[in-house]
Amino acid sequence: MQPKPYIEQWIRAxxxxxxxxxxxxxxxxxKLDAMENPHTWPxxxxxxxxxxxxxxxxxxxxxxxxxxxKSTLRTQMGIPSTADxxxxxxxxxxxxxxxLAVGSNTSVILAVEPSFVxxxxxxxxxxxxxxxxxxxxxxxxxDLATVLAAIAEYxxxxxxxxxxxxxxxxxFDADAIREIIRTTAGLVVIDEAYAPFTDATFLNEVxxxxxxxxxxxxxxxxxxxxxxxxxxxxxxxxxxxxxxxMPYNINVLTQETAVFxxxxxxxxxxxxxxxxxxRERLQHSLATLPGVLAYPSQxxxxxxxxxxxxxxxxxxxxxxxxxxxxxxxxPLLDNCLRITVGTAAENAILxxxxxxxxxxxxx
Ligand SMILES: *Cc1c(COP(=O)(O)O)cnc(C)c1O
Numbered sequence: 001m002q003p004k005p006y007i008e009q010w011i012r013a014x015x016x017x018x019x020x021x022x023x024x025x026x027x028x029x030x031k032l033d034a035m036e037n038p039h040t041w042p043x044x045x046x047x048x049x050x051x052x053x054x055x056x057x058x059x060x061x062x063x064x065x066x067x068x069x070k071s072t073l074r075t076q077m078g079i080p081s082t083a084d085x086x087x088x089x090x091x092x093x094x095x096x097x098x099x100l101a102v103g104s105n106t107s108v109i110l111a112v113e114p115s116f117v118x119x120x121x122x123x124x125x126x127x128x129x130x131x132x133x134x135x136x137x138x139x140x141x142x143d144l145a146t147v148l149a150a151i152a153e154y155x156x157x158x159x160x161x162x163x164x165x166x167x168x169x170x171x172f173d174a175d176a177i178r179e180i181i182r183t184t185a186g187l188v189v190i191d192e193a194y195a196p197f198t199d200a201t202f203l204n205e206v207x208x209x210x211x212x213x214x215x216x217x218x219x220x221x222x223x224x225x226x227x228x229x230x231x232x233x234x235x236x237x238x239x240x241x242x243x244x245x246m247p248y249n250i251n252v253l254t255q256e257t258a259v260f261x262x263x264x265x266x267x268x269x270x271x272x273x274x275x276x277x278x279r280e281r282l283q284h285s286l287a288t289l290p291g292v293l294a295y296p297s298q299x300x301x302x303x304x305x306x307x308x309x310x311x312x313x314x315x316x317x318x319x320x321x322x323x324x325x326x327x328x329x330x331p332l333l334d335n336c337l338r339i340t341v342g343t344a345a346e347n348a349i350l351x352x353x354x355x356x357x358x359x360x361x362x363x
Contacts, residue, residue, distance in 0.1 A: 014124065021121070029322040030349060032340040035166070035194075035301050037222035039271040039343065041264075049260055053253065062252040069255045073230060076262040077216070083207055084238035089249045091193060091217040091229025092118050095160070098189065099126035100244045102157040110156035112142060114167060114330040116191065119160045131156065137332050140168035140295070144176045151184045159184060162191040164198055167326055167338045169297030171200050181209050187237070190214050194299035196221040196272040197279070206233050213237055220300060222268045223261055226254045275300050279341045285351050286339075289358055301340045309335040312357055319353040 007016070024033070031038075041049070063069075070085050079085060088094035095118055099109060103126040111119040113132035123130035133150050136143050151159075159180060164171045181188045190202045192214055206214045213233035218226060228250065231238070261268065283302060286294040293305040303326075306312055313325035323340070326333040341347065 026322050029320055030346050031322050032342050033322045033324045035220050035340050036224050037271055038346060052256060052260055056252050056256050058252060061248050062250060062255055064247050066250050066255050069259050072259045072262045076265050079232055080207060083232050084235040086231040086238045086241055087250050088229040090227040091215050094215055094229050094231045096122045097241050097244050098158055099123050099128050101241050103128045107157040108154045109158050110150060110154060111160040114333050116162050116166050140170050142172045142176045147180060148183055157186045159186060159188045160191055164194045164298040167303055169295055169299045169301060169303050171298050181212055188212050193217045193220055197276055197300050198298040221272055226257055228254055228258050275341050278344055278347055282341055282347050289355060301338050304337045305335055306337060308361055309337050313337060315357045316353055321350055321353055
């Protein structure tokens with residue numbers, strides 16, 4: 001007995017044609033592929049945390065509205081007191097909630113490209129039409145005229161803008177974003193996953209518009225394993241979106257740990273400041289390598305364009321370092337690599353290996 005005929009009958013054809021999101025095995029490698037914070041917690045803090053976790057009642061459902069976590073987020077992340085918050089199991093889940101809530105056979109989700117791949121994936125799963133508008137090929141800035149023309153043509157329900165953008169690392173022009181907000185009849189979601197690495201934010205403006213939400217995550221600031229994202233905006237938006245949220249989507253361990261970690265936000269801030277300083281050092285060193293174009297970054301990673309991206313990625317892997325090869329993922333990313341900023345020691349190992357590989361490839 002084979003399930004195949006059943007699958008062909010019942011699994012949607014568009015789902016059958018998808019390839020699952022691939023996460024490479026990083027065992028034993030220096031992991032510079034996924035924008036994680038490489039720093040850990042001091043032992044005293046881990047002990048304190050372990051004591052706290054011992055008291056958690058895993059036999060009970062979590063607080064469905066995560067009240068204490070939300071109020072901690074509000075004070076520690078500077079969320080305007082009049083804005084409402086929706087929590088997600090990672091910001092990925094919040095993108096999915098948005099796609100589900102607007103999903104219909106006429107709605108469109110629009111994003112610029114290259115950007116975060118989950119916008120398209122989650123639109124596809126929810127069967128919402130997805131439109132990707134290319135960025136300027138030279139510097140990955142917003143092509144405002146083309147975006148405005150696409151807004152007029154497709155009348156998107158939601159526009160996703162990552163600020164700073166992944167995988168390019170740059171911030172889009174804030175006034176261009178404001179013009180998009182004023183022009184579209186739809187919702188604009190500003191995805192600030194990399195907020196810990198830049199001063200730029202729309203958080204203070206979110207309530208000035210009727211059609212803006214700011215999406216954030218704790219992942220890139222050092223808590224990727226917890227899976228906690230948050231969406232900030234007018235209560236009226238949050239009330240509607242909350243209706244398609246799983247009742248207990250934020251588990252007890254995440255709620256307790258996130259509150260604890262946010263009470264130690266100084267430590268996380270020190271770590272992200274260190275990452276920013278390392279980013280600048282790495283940026284300068286990479287720029288001296290022959291045949292390497294290192295794009296400026298306001299995030300915790302650097303996009304590179306090289307001569308032989310696939311080869312370099314593979315040879316770095318052979319040398320024990322995992323980075324992300326973006327070659328083939330989008331026409332504007334030909335021969336591009338994305339390197340997450342690691343610890344000073346990891347970055348030094350990376351630079352030595354990369355310098356060596358590039359010299360050998362040039363011979
Ligand atoms: C990493 C990333 C996210 C996803 O974050 P999670 O909260 O870990 O799901 C969202 N948006 C962008 C632009 C990202 O790079």
